[in-house]
Amino acid sequence: MDAQRHSQAHNDNDSKTKYPHCKTTLAIEKHASEVYTNSVFYEFQDEVHKGCFSCDIEDLIKENEQEITIVKEDDRRRTYEVVFNCTTNDTRCSCKMFERKGIPCRHMSSVCKRKRLELIPEKYVLNRWTKMATKKPILGFEGNIMEQCARMVDRKKILNDLWSEIHSCVSLAEDNEEYLSDLVKSIHTLRLELEAKKSGNVPPPSKTQDIEFLIGAIAPTETLIKPPKISKNKESGPSGEKAATSGTESDKWLKGDKEKAIEQQQKKKRVCRGCGELGYHDIRNCPEKLSS
Template identity: 35%
Template sequence: MIEKHASKIYTHTVFYEFQEQVQMAPCSCAVVGFSEQGNMHIINVEDAYRKHRVFQVAHNNESKETTCTCKMFERKGILCKHIIWIISGKGLQSIPEQYIESRWTKKSYRKPLYGLDGKLLQDYDPTDLRKLELSRVWSEFYATISVLNSMPDNRIKELSLMLLQFREKINPTKESLTKDQELEMLLGCSAKSNITVLPPKIAKNKGSGMRMKSNKDKAIEKASKPKRLCNNCKQMGHHDKRNCPNPFVEHALEEEDEEENEMEDEDEEEE
């Protein structure tokens, strides 16, 4: 019976999840302890599907509130199998009202749906009668326009004259509505007089708040560094052997040294 009650109030997805808890309750739950603390009844329930872990279900006789240490209702808004096992043993055939979350019920998302004739296609719980009547008026208006498309022009003029006469009847002073008033009437709500615009949140991504260096800044920073001796070109500068602007200087110096050594060897042989 508790499943039948859940099928009437819950959506399909939530009902299947609740039904799973109901089906697991008699198979996995077993009462292993009971104690009383004033108006509270403490029942120890062993769960075979969770490595025989013991959960405490507390039931208040006065407020009829039941809580479980697994905290499933607090997390998901659905009764756990431990509480279902206890309340089913007490003969309850429906879910108590305090354990029915409105966001999981069928009525929480039900909205009016109209056809071209302006009639409701399904039942629903009306929350704003003014919006309901405005929706019906717009449905009737568009349905009438669609019918007039296949009729002579004199019928369209007749409708225009009827609308003009009705407007003069409800507004004899002929005060025209402003654009804001027309939007308020269309939306069914009034605009706020004071609107507070808050500053946007500052992004703190990687590298934010850092200014990119220009070529001039890079040149000034490079000139401020002390010079060092390059092992390749044997000159003082802001480079070394790895990024030397003259990569072939070292080979040229080696060739000159070799030529000088050869010339010295030839002179020695001539002597």
Template identity: 25%
Template sequence: MWHIVKKIPLKISGDLLANTDLQVSIHKLVWNLFITPSTFEEQWKLLIDDLNLSDHHWLTEIYAIREQWVPCYFREIQWCCLMKTTSRCESSNSLFKVNTSHANTLVQFLLCFGTALDRQRKTQLELDIETSTTTPKMPEKLPLEIHASKIYTHKIFLEVQKEIYRGMRQCYITSSSEIDGVKKFNIAHTNKRFKVVNNYVVDFNAHDTTVSCSCMGFTRVGYLCRHAFCVFRYNQVELIPDKYLPARWMRNVLPDRVHDISNRYSAEDDEESVIRRNMFELLTECADRLRHKPDCLNSLLVQLKDIKDKVFKEFPSEPSCNSKRSIKSELVGQPDTVDVTIKPPTGIRNKG
């Protein structure tokens, strides 16, 4: 889609492109995620007829394959808005081209692959820390907004926050009805100038808080649309239902083992080593959560000292396994009591 829209100035040149808003109109029409296929076809025909471009060869060709590139034809495909162009291969190239080249051997490529993964893990950890230690701005402090800030990552929360506010300011209910316990709301969708540009139907079941919108926003992007939030506000729903919280957008969606040292280095995976690593990770998470809170950190420190005193009281002497000899044996993987017999070599020859 991006490549087709980018070619408009090359395919339609001259006074027509310079003296009309053709390019802007096509952009708005093609990138509109809320219209239906029938609406797109009607508006496209009106636009082309108005500019006398019905005989334009290139426009006729791309319109004939509109099902392959116009977003409104993919409304029923889950997550369809996450991949709008050749993003898959471009993102892969961007990931590897910094660390590798076409001249690398297989071993060099594997080393570069590991470096790329470490960079991704580092970025993921930085974003996780930002999400867990900071609070986004919430001017209205709506219950739905507060709930969303606690469950979504920061980036997705900002998108959901926009939908919540637009559902409050740019959408309103024009009529409603109820059939078999399911409420049907007609929602007027307005633009920034509060002019109604479209109407949508939202079905809402108050019994199990099930909601569905004719714009199919949840199917396309994975979070609820402004029309659904408008209905939630009207029905005083203060929490986003769990069924509309896909794991992809949640905090801490990645399991802890992804960042575990055992997945990056040749760390020991015996039961004791795993328990020790889990202890260190829990302590680190608690310390990160209490950043810039000296009183809470001091309270945690007091609790740790109490645990230490209890452990040292129960085990007053240092265990023999902590001796240097035992630690070296564990690192080498051989007991220190192995008898080694060295025999003189046969066939000794002195120089000359």
């Protein structure tokens, strides 16, 4: 996401500060450089250039208010039919490039050149390809501005302008270390002024407020979810009141064979009255007595 935001901010800054070079003297190409983003303009510029130098008009048919122009490209045998409305300037081409990509094709450009149009008809300048695409409000399905968006339109425009100015300043100063240092000092001074203004009216946030801000939720007044009860794990003895009242070690933990063997080795050996040998047993559990 950070890479996408950086790429978008870089492209927005280029579209605002860098003006692409026009290959022709057509006013329609200059108009495209003013409204389109740089990447979209270069695609449209290629279509305009090919429309001027690679397309020929083979036939022209007039029907009422419409003109049907037959356009042929130099390197293709196929011809394309462009329908132009002289009253509304509506243009349709049989190649359907505008319907597919949202950019007027070379055949439409050649007709616009012949009609000496200085501006691209507003109908064929899609909002998503313009420099102002992110500054316009979001519309709902019925064409109305969404309620949540309506409250944020002005704030969104100001934020977009702010980010645009910041990226423009960084772009201008990135090649000069002195300019970068001055820019950092200016931003640091401005940040201190904003902090002073904010701290004068609003008390500093508490630790609880900081945690709520990071989590994105407000702490409830009543605790409904509590820690779970202690479960009886493997090899564990009785828990709860029984373990608390007994207080013995054996009640809290069931000893394993290894632990029993270690405790047995720590005991002092004694003489068994049954077999007469030193060991960890007595006459009650003497091995010889048990075997017999």
